[in-house]
Amino acid sequence: MNILDKIIADKHKEIDLKKRVVPVSQLENSALFDRETLSLAQRLRNSESGIIAEHKRRSPSKSVINQNLNVADVARGYEAAGVCGMSVLTDGKYFGGSLEDLLYARASANLPLLRKEFIIDEYQLLEAKAHGADVILLIAAVLEREQIKQLSEFAKSLNLEVLLEVHNEEEFQKSIMPSLDMLGVNNRNLKTFEVSTDISKELSEKIPSEFVKVSESGISSVETIKDLKNYGYKGFLIGENFMKTDNPGKAAEEFIKELEKSSI
Numbered sequence: 001m002n003i004l005d006k007i008i009a010d011k012h013k014e015i016d017l018k019k020r021v022v023p024v025s026q027l028e029n030s031a032l033f034d035r036e037t038l039s040l041a042q043r044l045r046n047s048e049s050g051i052i053a054e055h056k057r058r059s060p061s062k063s064v065i066n067q068n069l070n071v072a073d074v075a076r077g078y079e080a081a082g083v084c085g086m087s088v089l090t091d092g093k094y095f096g097g098s099l100e101d102l103l104y105a106r107a108s109a110n111l112p113l114l115r116k117e118f119i120i121d122e123y124q125l126l127e128a129k130a131h132g133a134d135v136i137l138l139i140a141a142v143l144e145r146e147q148i149k150q151l152s153e154f155a156k157s158l159n160l161e162v163l164l165e166v167h168n169e170e171e172f173q174k175s176i177m178p179s180l181d182m183l184g185v186n187n188r189n190l191k192t193f194e195v196s197t198d199i200s201k202e203l204s205e206k207i208p209s210e211f212v213k214v215s216e217s218g219i220s221s222v223e224t225i226k227d228l229k230n231y232g233y234k235g236f237l238i239g240e241n242f243m244k245t246d247n248p249g250k251a252a253e254e255f256i257k258e259l260e261k262s263s264i
């Protein structure tokens with residue numbers, strides 16, 4: 001069993017349990033459920049830097065990254081830095097995140113928020129909406145085409161945007177459909193943890209222009225972003241590079257300033 005298989009097996013158990021504890025009606029009646037969502041896709045289209053900054057305490061590939069920070073401070077810092085959106089990992093067992101992290105981020109910053117999760121069930125989309133998300137992630141490596149269709153269409157019915165993540169051409173070919181807003185290429189192979197931005201470059205020309213292209217993972221330099229922009233990428237998801245510092249907001253601010261300076 002690879003790590004993705006383990007995560008998904010645990011996720012099934014977690015969702016079964018949660019459905020018994022928190023009924024759908026409770027999610028639908030929550031204060032945030034009817035809030036007007038923000039568009040990450042639109043911000044990325046209009047942005048020069050295109051940074052989506054992540055809150056990530058730990059990960060299967062890196063173990064502990066930073067467990068000493070307050071998510072509300074991180075969200076405020078990212079907003080002040082001028083990022084386009086914030087990604088919040090909500091998986092507890094493997095990433096040390098929670099839905100409460102999403103709530104605190106929502107309360108602290110007026111940014112499009114991505115619920116970074118292993119989504120396999122519509123219930124998780126209702127949770128995302130109830131905890132202030134604007135965008136959800138669907139990972140092609142763990143979903144069949146029919147599931148991607150069903151989940152993305154349900155997300156759209158909730159006014160949530162959809163970022164579909166692929167890592168190879170096969171995943172891309174099976175997933176492409178109109179109910180997606182953004183197409184993310186994960187530079188990290190989630191089964192082996194190998195990281196290379198070459199995969200973003202290889203897949204770039206196959207992605208139709210109506211989808212906002214996002215390159216995810218393993219990005220730590222302004223040069224990499226400048227290079228990926230030549231391949232049509234408008235969004236860049238960065239986690240560890242900011243989160244490994246004492247002040248992720250400041251790290252993001254300095255990164256964006258350097259990017260803007262080098263683009264003049």
Ligand SMILES: O=C(O)c1ccccc1NCC(=O)[C@H](O)[C@H](O)COP(=O)(O)O
Binds near residue numbers: 062186
């Ligand atoms: O990061 C991992 O180790 C990981 C392992 C298994 C499944 C998903 C994983 N990461 C999720 C992500 O996609 C990243 O957190 C995100 O793209 C940011 O990556 P980075 O900038 O390299 O922290």
